Amino acid sequence: MNAPQEKSPIIWDLPLRFFHWSMVAVVFTAAVTGYFFEEWWLDVHVYAGYALTCLLIFRLIWGFLGSYYSRFHTFPLSRNGVVTHLKNLLKGKSEQHAGHNPVGAWMIVGLLATLCLLVVSGFIVWGGQENKGPLASLIGYQFGEWGEEIHETLAGILMFAISIHLLGVLVETFIFKHPIVQAMITGRKEGVSATGKPVSIWHSLAGMLILIGVGAAFSYWITTKQQPPMAMSSNETYQQECGDCHPAYHPSLRSQNDWQQIMNNLSDHYGEDASLDATTYQEITAFLNSQNANTFDTEVAHKVGRHDTPNQRMTQTRYWQKKHDELTETDYSHPDIGSKVNCNACHKDADSGRFDDDQIKLPKGVHS
Amino acid sequence: MKKVICLTAIAAAFALATPAYASSILDEYRNQAQQENPSFNGFSAERGKAFFLTQHATGKAETPACTSCHTNDPTQSGLTRAGKSIAPLAVSVSPDRYTDQRKVEKWFRRNCNSVLGRACTTIEKGDFITFMQTQ
Structure with a gap:
């Protein structure tokens, strides 16, 4: 191991780290309420889903406007990169990357895609089956019922993907001694030379503004699109x-x-x-x-x-x-x-x- | 003189506007009972009480007696089999009972059939209300 060199640059900007740990909390809440308290805590599950939606919208925007390593175009998604990385893994090696490693990058794409589909199907169930939320007046019951099947399947896929993600983190941390958890907390990866543009204070500022903007727009949408009262002419x-x-x-x-x-x-x-x-x-x-x-x-x-x-x-x-x-x-x-x-x-x-x-x-x- | 006419008119208005009390329905049952049986000599609260408390069990199995739902104490609220509270039968507690003839007839029709398996006689209805007036 090299002696600590000069402090590494910030790889993960503050908004991205905030996003990551918020996701951990929100997904945990949604999973626990969804799997164990489907009826009793459905409202908590839905609020978690709302928070998840805001975070995902933010992340998609941040994939284009964020700092260098947060942007999607810097993800090492090429097939050669993935094959090389997997071969290295089989040989017991894992090269330290400044941003995501190729397999990790695909993991993020998979997680984000699954989560996006999860919230969309969640809204469909919420509107169709429970007759609540912004889609209540647009979606019929049967459609909501199908939405539930899809939502549950996606939840299973997500749990699987999260397990693989955690396994990857464990392997990186304990076998290859790459402090990637620490990196997600401090933003820095010691001993890595970063070639990307450095992170500036403006990123933190812009990120927080975007998060607030997304949250405000989403809340507006939710509150103005409340469920319609049920058509019931009483006799x-x-x-x-x-x-x-x-x-x-x-x-x-x-x-x-x-x-x-x-x-x-x-x-x-x-x-x-x-x-x-x-x-x-x-x-x-x-x-x-x-x-x-x-x-x-x-x-x-x-x-x-x-x-x-x-x-x-x-x-x-x-x-x-x-x-x-x-x-x-x-x-x-x-x-x-x-x-x-x-x-x-x-x-x-x-x-x-x-x-x-x-x-x-x-x-x-x-x-x- | 004008004053007297006015007062009389007001008094008359009050008298005429008095809501139908249980007694008016009872009067009707009395007339009816007399027509049905010339030897009829009045309703009895005692007979009404006995009728109310008897386990008839000649109607539907679920409702052998009045008291199945109304409890033994007419001044207490009853409970329907579906769990809904029933206002007490005693006039002292529910003064507006036995004032709407349609309602009274509807419930005698239904409940006599449920409990006794037949319609109640005029005397049974009159005794019942007479008993409830004393409660």
Whole structure:
């Protein structure tokens, strides 16, 4: 090892280092919330996704406007370079590079591409399936469902890519003794001669300005493109007549066919006589014919409402059961709940038919 | 003189504008009961109480008695099987009960069928309301 020479120049400018470590935090948050708390912490997951989007936009801009080693055109992506580097690795050698090494550079391209696709597919799921976010009014439920498949696949790819990235860092650090982690903290690589243009204070300044600009523009876009309210013309007669004994369930919870069955059997309505006079009967039937699971393009309409059950109970749908499988009879008999068909006890937005994940508030003492 | 007419008019207006109290529905049941049975000699809170507390179990299995949902104490809130609170049946606690005839008839129609498996007689309905007035 050479004795420490004069201080190495800054390879990684401050905005790039900020980007890198922010990504570590944000991706970690998104991965943990996405894999382990998909429902309960979906809002945190989405905020992480928003932050990720800003960081990625910044990085793409920085690939053209940043300091020398941050720019994409300086990445050593040539095939010869990669082949040489891999051959060297097999021989147990790894040449120290001022910026990324050829394999590392491809890793960055792969990571950035995967992350970009991840946030795009994330927005599609958020808008299509949950009917939230800037794409809510543009994307239908089915499209959101496909988006979720893609989002999950990409997340798997990302986890794999991150593992390889970390493996590369470990190998570089411990086998080849290249202090690349330190370089990502201080920006300097000791003992490397840098040929690129040096980093100046202007880079830090410009980088921070771009980050702030991107963040501001993104926040503006998100807040001005809020989700539309759900199209639900409420029917007062329905609300009154059907809301006496149980909550007046949102019409999207049952199909047109199931509603008809329910209306046909009102004199024996789940063990009680719930018959109506002729006028009321006709008005409610007409309402349910025009509004039901088949006319709403929401998650709950697709997953619960459109699945008919032997006696029209939504609690017998597979999705309902899967989503409530951690709750016990004791939970349902909690004084603030009373029964498993009292949706509003936990789903604060049940009346609107949205059933957003972040609107679930379990009463105190209920399993969580 | 004018003053007297005015006051009388105001008093009359108040009298006429008085909301239909439970008694008016009860009056109707009384008339009906008399027509149905000339030997009818008034409703009884005692009979109403017994009717309310009896485990009839002749209707639907889920609702053997009034008390299945309304609890044994009419001054307390009840609970539907779906978990929704029901306002107490006692007039002292829910003064606006038994004032809307359509509503009263609707719930007697439904609940008598659910609990008894048949329609209630006029005497049963009258006794029931009479009992609730004493609560």
